[in-house]
Amino acid sequence: MAEAGTDILKARMLLESGALVGIPTETVYGLAGNALNADAVAKIFEVKNRPQFDPLIIHVPNLQHVEQYVTTLPEKARLLAEAFWPGPLTLVLKKKAVIPDLVSAGLDTVGIRCPDHALTRALLEALNFPLAAPSANPFGYISPTSAKHVDSQLGDKIAYILDGGECRVGIESTIIGFEDSGPVIYRLGGLTLESIETLIGGVSLQPYSTSNPKSPGQLISHYAPARPLIVGDIEKLLLQHETQRVGIISFQRTYGDHPQIILSPAGSLNEAAKNLFAALRKMDGMNVDLILTELVPDTGLGRAINDRLKRASKEL
Ligand code: TXA
Numbered sequence: 069m070a071e072a073g074t075d076i077l078k079a080r081m082l083l084e085s086g087a088l089v090g091i092p093t094e095t096v097y098g099l100a101g102n103a104l105n106a107d108a109v110a111k112i113f114e115v116k117n118r119p120q121f122d123p124l125i126i127h128v129p130n131l132q133h134v135e136q137y138v139t140t141l142p143e144k145a146r147l148l149a150e151a152f153w154p155g156p157l158t159l160v161l162k163k164k165a166v167i168p169d170l171v172s173a174g175l176d177t178v179g180i181r182c183p184d185h186a187l188t189r190a191l192l193e194a195l196n197f198p199l200a201a202p203s204a205n206p207f208g209y210i211s212p213t214s215a216k217h218v219d220s221q222l223g224d225k226i227a228y229i230l231d232g233g234e235c236r237v238g239i240e241s242t243i244i245g246f247e248d249s250g251p252v253i254y255r256l257g258g259l260t261l262e263s264i265e266t267l268i269g270g271v272s273l274q275p276y277s278t279s280n281p282k283s284p285g286q287l288i289s290h291y292a293p294a295r296p297l298i299v300g301d302i303e304k305l306l307l308q309h310e311t312q313r314v315g316i317i318s319f320q321r322t323y324g325d326h327p328q329i330i331l332s333p334a335g336s337l338n339e340a341a342k343n344l345f346a347a348l349r350k351m352d353g354m355n356v357d358l359i360l361t362e363l364v365p366d367t368g369l370g371r372a373i374n375d376r377l378k379r380a381s382k383e384l
């Protein structure tokens with residue numbers, strides 16, 4: 069078990085010494101290390117068991133800090149950062165050499181975001197380096213939305229977890245890059261497509277490549293529980309799997325007499341996003357053979373929820 073608490077000074081000292089710390093953000097918890105220290109970055113890959121082709125994003129306290137790490141800031145990127153930072157948005161920008169190649173997995177770009185969580189922002193402001201922080205889960209598993217989730221999987225490998233309570237958004241940041249053809253969303257996430265398009269106009273979506281994933285959050289099997297999970301029409305699925313012990317994760321309603329978690333009885337997509345990963349973890353810990361779940365309305369945060377459900381099911 070790792071010690072958990074709200075001691076920013078302790079987190080700072082550990083990070084300055086090259087150690088890793090679990091940090092809260094509004095999206096999910098991160099496994100943080102000094103992004104400018106290649107040894108600390110290497111430790112992140114090791115602790116997460118993450119393949120080195122999967123680049124990390126870095127976290128900064130505000131937009132002014134970005135300039136040190138990138139060669140150019142496209143106009144649309146600046147507009148987005150001004151409107152939505154701190155918040156669940158990662159900008160993929162051309163990187164300067166100061167960012168170790170290990171962080172960017174050899175790409176000439178780096179993902180950067182300013183998280184919206186008071187503890188982590190205070191920590192970032194106290195540090196003189198950015199934090200590389202992937203979600204604090206073993207590679208491919210469900211992202212953590214509480215300090216307890218982090219502790220349960222990585223607790224014996226990290227020194228400290230900054231405990232900032234449950235994550236407010238509950239789903240990872242939206243990742244956007246700026247290619248010659250225009251802005252491209254590589255991962256749907258906590259900032260909606262609608263909010264982005266209202267500000268900067270049309271963007272393309274490139275979320276499902278597997279052969280050469282720009283963003284391995286795009287790998288088909290990702291965010292996955294250990295138990296098999298099927299997404300579909302729950303009533304039909306129940307009939308097809310009568311002989312198995314099923315657990316159900318539904319959006320709004322109750323289905324029969326099975327272990328079940330309802331993501332949002334009121335039908336709120338924001339609430340469903342906030343509860344999604346905890347629900348998957350909880351169901352994964354129950355004595356069931358199979359998890360049945362259903363898509364939510366494909367609008368706003370619903371798009372990111374549906375993306376995660378499909379990847380959790382390995383059935384894209
Ligand atoms: O909300 C979040 O983004 C959380 C919190 C902790 O900030 N972090 C997070 O990190 O989800 P991670 O590593 O689990 O997911 C980051 C995704 C990965 O799928 C990675 O492939 C992609 O960002 N990524 C990182 N750098 C990239 C780049 N230069 N170009 C394209 N995708 C990139």
Ligand code: MG
Pocket residue numbers: 202203211285
């Ligand atoms: Mg992740």
